[in-house]
Every structure is written in structure tokens, then in C-alpha cells.
Amino acid sequence: MNGISEEALERFMSQLASEFIVLVPKLILGVVTLVVAFLVLRLVGGAVRKLLSIANIDDLTEKYLRVKAPLSINSIILAIFYAGVILAAVYGLINIFLGEAYIELANSLLLYGARVISVIFLAIILFVAFSGIIEKIRVESRMRGYLFFIIMLLLTAMLIDITALSEPVKSSLYTGLAIGIGASLTVFSVWFFFHEYFERLLERPSRRKS
Known part of the structure; x- marks a missing residue:
């Protein structure tokens, strides 16, 4: 009995070690993906915000079109940029941890969310x-x-x-x-x-x- 239990424990520990060895590179890639996404949002997002403040699209729209938008165009552009970076990071994490099989599910959810947002935007x-x-x-x-x-x-x-x-x-x-x-x-x-x-x-x- 002790021999059988020791063999089962060894198998469990070896399987756990092998899974951990496989998981470590994925964890490293996931952390790198999150760090890169954070840096892009922090650095590139700040640069985009400064460029938009210099361009001042809201005032140009109100001046030439004589229409004041209920939402700031600068804020909309920034939100689209942030959403794109976050979606890219999410797709990267899904591909790293779950595999390509779940990419199709993420695509279907993304398409449905885009349709809902488009209806709200058109409204x-x-x-x-x-x-x-x-x-x-x-x-x-x-x-x-x-x-x-x-x-x-x-x-x-x-x-x-x-x-x-x-x-x-x-x-x-x-x-x-x-x-x-x-x-x-x-x-x-x-x-x-x-x-x-x-x-x-x-x-x-x-x-x-x-």
C-alpha cells in the first residue's frame, strides 16, 4: 500500500512539476504583455492626449461646423485608442493562456459588443x-x-x-x-x-x- 501511495504521489508531483514548467513561460509572456500594454497606455496615450490638446478638434468642429457635440471628440479618440490597446492585450492573453480555440469566442463577443456600441452611437x-x-x-x-x-x-x-x-x-x-x-x-x-x-x-x- 505504501509503495502504491508513493508511486501515486510521485506521479502527481511529476505531473504538477511538468504543468508548472509549461505554465512558467506563459506567465512570463502574460506579465510582459501587461507591462507593454501599460507602457503604451501611459507613454503613447499621454503623447496622443497632448497632440489632441494642441489640435483642439472640439473648437475646430464648433467653429467651422457650428455644431457643439454633446461628447468631446478628443475624449472619443482617446477612448478608441485605449480600447484598442486593451483589446490587443486581452487577445494576447487569451492566445497565451487559452489557445487559438477561444479566439473565435472572443471575436464573436467583440463583434456583438461593437454592434451594441454602434447602435448607441447612432442613437x-x-x-x-x-x-x-x-x-x-x-x-x-x-x-x-x-x-x-x-x-x-x-x-x-x-x-x-x-x-x-x-x-x-x-x-x-x-x-x-x-x-x-x-x-x-x-x-x-x-x-x-x-x-x-x-x-x-x-x-x-x-x-x-x-
Whole structure:
């Protein structure tokens, strides 16, 4: 019994030592990856921040486009840079510790996250454009409601794309939204270009009665 237990213990210790020997280079590579990512974020990120402060893109945009963005463009560029460095470090760690098999899973998660972020970004752009149009042009309350309705339909279509619904359900919802948007645009176009003519037609019977 003692011989068997000693052999099992030796096998366990040898297996543990072999796994540790295999793991040590991975740990070193992982630490090097984290250190390099930290240095890039610290040094290159600081240089990019200084260049952006010199370029002053926010003031240039407000000066030439006469539009004040709700978010700082400098901050957006820095966030994209930081996100790129962090993603590169994460991909490196996944490849070192988990292998290439998990890269596909990371790619699918990254693509889904990018789609969600793109929907949020497009929603911000649409609402900024909506508020800019209302501020620049005197828009009636009915027109505001219509524009907001169209924006919500477009956002609904984008949200459907990132949901986990089946393709037939998505296609049916897309078809319904397309019909709804097309019909609403048709009705709005007819009203926008011919509303004065329709008002005159409605006023004629009242004048005849009077």
C-alpha cells in the first residue's frame, strides 16, 4: 500500500512539476504583455492626449461646423485608442493562456459588443441631429412629433438587429417596420407639399354654407 501511495504521489508531483514548467513561460509572456500594454497606455496615450490638446478638434468642429457635440471628440479618440490597446492585450492573453480555440469566442463577443456600441452611437447622432434641426429651424409641434416617431422607428430596427431573435422573426419585423416607415413618409410628403391645397378644399364647403 505504501509503495502504491508513493508511486501515486510521485506521479502527481511529476505531473504538477511538468504543468508548472509549461505554465512558467506563459506567465512570463502574460506579465510582459501587461507591462507593454501599460507602457503604451501611459507613454503613447499621454503623447496622443497632448497632440489632441494642441489640435483642439472640439473648437475646430464648433467653429467651422457650428455644431457643439454633446461628447468631446478628443475624449472619443482617446477612448478608441485605449480600447484598442486593451483589446490587443486581452487577445494576447487569451492566445497565451487559452489557445487559438477561444479566439473565435472572443471575436464573436467583440463583434456583438461593437454592434451594441454602434447602435448607441447612432442613437446619439440621431438625437443630436434632431435637437440641432429643432434649434436651427422653427419646427411645428406636429413636425417634431413626426421626426421623433421616425427616429424611434429607425432605432427599433437597429435594436432588432442585435437581439437574439430568429431570422424569420427578424425579417418579419423588418418588413413591418419598412412598410410603416414607407407609409408614414408617404403620408407626410403628401401633407407637407399639399397641405395648403387640402386646407383650401376643406374651407370651400364652409364658405358655401355661410
